[in-house]
Structure formats: C-alpha cells, structure tokens
Amino acid sequence: MTNPGVAVVLSFFITGLGQIYNGQIIKGLLCILIQALNAALMWVLIGFVTYPLFWIWGMYDAYKVASRRNVAWYR
Numbered sequence: 001m002t003n004p005g006v007a008v009v010l011s012f013f014i015t016g017l018g019q020i021y022n023g024q025i026i027k028g029l030l031c032i033l034i035q036a037l038n039a040a041l042m043w044v045l046i047g048f049v050t051y052p053l054f055w056i057w058g059m060y061d062a063y064k065v066a067s068r069r070n071v072a073w074y075r
Contacts, residue, residue: 002069007062015055018062022069031058 002022011018016031031054038054041047 002066004066007066011059011062015058
C-alpha cells in the first residue's frame with residue numbers, strides 16, 4: 001500500500017521518484033531520464049515548456065497510480 005501524498009512529494013522534488021515509490025522502477029527511471037533531457041533542452045528554449053509540463057504530469061501520475069493501488073488493495 002502506497003501513500004499518494006508521499007508519491008506526490010517525492011515527484012515534486014525529483015520527477016520519477018514517486019513512480020519508483022509506487023513500484024514502477026522502469027517508468028521512474030525513464031521519467032528521470034526524460035526530465036534530464038528536458039533540462040538540457042532549456043538551451044534551445046523548448047525545455048522551458050516541456051520541463052514544467054512533464055514535472056506536473058509526473059506528480060499527477062504518481063498520485064493517480066498510488067490512489068489506484070490503494071483501491072485495489074482494499075478490494
């Protein structure tokens with residue numbers, strides 16, 4: 001059972017940690033890699049759009065997956 005709040009806070013600090021906390025190791029590592037690429041893309045300005053969008057999606061995804069896992073846990 002995972003706590004959705006903890007998943008969001010972890011993803012707030014480093015995108016992908018919430019996914020790793022939820023047990024999605026490969027997805028979390030890919031998120032970290034994509035966010036590093038987004039940071040590099042800030043040199044050509046597109047990263048200023050993609051970085052925050054992916055960051056917000058990472059927090060949302062971590063919350064939703066943790067919530068769904070808890071519902072499945074209680075069934």
